[in-house]
Amino acid sequence: MFSKACEYGIRASIYIGQQSADAGRRVGLRDIAAEIDSPEAFTAKVLQLLVRAQLITSVKGPTGGFALTAEQLRTVTLKQIVVAIDGPDMLQGCALGLRQCSAKQPCPMHYQFLPIRDQLNELLRTHTIGELASKVHDGLGFLKQFS
Amino acid sequence: MFSKACEYGIRASIYIGQQSADAGRRVGLRDIAAEIDSPEAFTAKVLQLLVRAQLITSVKGPTGGFALTAEQLRTVTLKQIVVAIDGPDMLQGCALGLRQCSAKQPCPMHYQFLPIRDQLNELLRTHTIGELASKVHDGLGFLKQFS
DNA sequence: AAAATACCGGACAAAAATGTCCGATAATCA
DNA sequence: TGATTATCGGACATTTTTGTCCGGTATTTT
Numbered sequence A, B: 001m002f003s004k005a006c007e008y009g010i011r012a013s014i015y016i017g018q019q020s021a022d023a024g025r026r027v028g029l030r031d032i033a034a035e036i037d038s039p040e041a042f043t044a045k046v047l048q049l050l051v052r053a054q055l056i057t058s059v060k061g062p063t064g065g066f067a068l069t070a071e072q073l074r075t076v077t078l079k080q081i082v083v084a085i086d087g088p089d090m091l092q093g094c095a096l097g098l099r100q101c102s103a104k105q106p107c108p109m110h111y112q113f114l115p116i117r118d119q120l121n122e123l124l125r126t127h128t129i130g131e132l133a134s135k136v137h138d139g140l141g142f143l144k145q146f147s
Numbered sequence C: 001a002a003a004a005t006a007c008c009g010g011a012c013a014a015a016a017a018t019g020t021c022c023g024a025t026a027a028t029c030a
Numbered sequence D: 001t002g003a004t005t006a007t008c009g010g011a012c013a014t015t016t017t018t019g020t021c022c023g024g025t026a027t028t029t030t
Helices: A004-023 A029-036 A040-052 A070-075 A078-086 A110-125 A129-137 B004-023 B029-036 B040-052 B070-075 B078-086 B110-125 B129-137
Strands: A057-059 A065-067 B057-059 B065-067
Touching: A004 A029, A004 A040, A004 A065, A004 A070, A004 A078, A004 A129, A029 A040, A029 A065, A040 A057, A040 A078, A070 A129, A078 A110, A078 A129, A110 B110, B004 B029, B004 B040, B004 B065, B004 B070, B004 B078, B004 B129, B029 B040, B029 B065, B040 B057, B040 B078, B070 B129, B078 B110, B078 B129
Parallel strands: none
Antiparallel strands: A057 A065, B057 B065
């Protein structure tokens, strides 16, 4: 569905968001990678993308790390994260790979896929990182496997 | 959404199916690649997968080529094509990449994604190649861009 | 039987995605 | 100010995906 980079980016954002909302504390890369079970250096690359897109915040030096501001927690959506990492293709491209698939020249599955894609867009657009973070905080959602 | 290989495989299957249903004629690789706008040699690899999975039929030699039997036209679904090429992951794996995402330990988006994934599965399961081929035959669907 | 045709299968090549390493930069603390 | 900490950014390595090439094999036609 999403790329590995995107999966890491989403899980990391939610974890950072949870720590920001919960205790107002910044979290370091090592911590993040351990908590979401992802490769540290690769996760760093992904987070840099999100920082540049201003979806998360970072501070260098001791006591530094990644965080989400109150506004970011409230306004940044899953969709923004996905688009920043994977680009808009998955959310608008043709399922069968036609370069221009529309009502004018639809692929044979065009009208069947439309409602599903619309729902996916709506889902990503209406869920904020803050909302998902609180779900993790309440033990209603997990970001890695616990045995 | 799907891999390139899968996109080619679906488009090719529908085109082959349309020619089989329409005129009962086999179609060659060159013809297929031209009609669905795909790289010839790579498409050959994908079609070999589908032949081995017995979702399409092939015949060697002059007047040979690819075809779908009447039964294949009636029974082979999009889902079988997708699974044969991309594997089952996209249709069952966790959207956030958790290895074991379930009601026991759901990711924060688990219950939101579930209905969408179910619909996608249902969509792929209930559409046969023959059905899509007839849509192309009737000019209601296209397999490449016409300018 | 020989030649021509078209899929089959393996090896190879290029590009993209994934993942690692390390020096540079910025910030904190002693 | 100097040492330490942690992100930043670029180079590099590995793996997967995508794509190509060519000889082999089966089939048809002459």
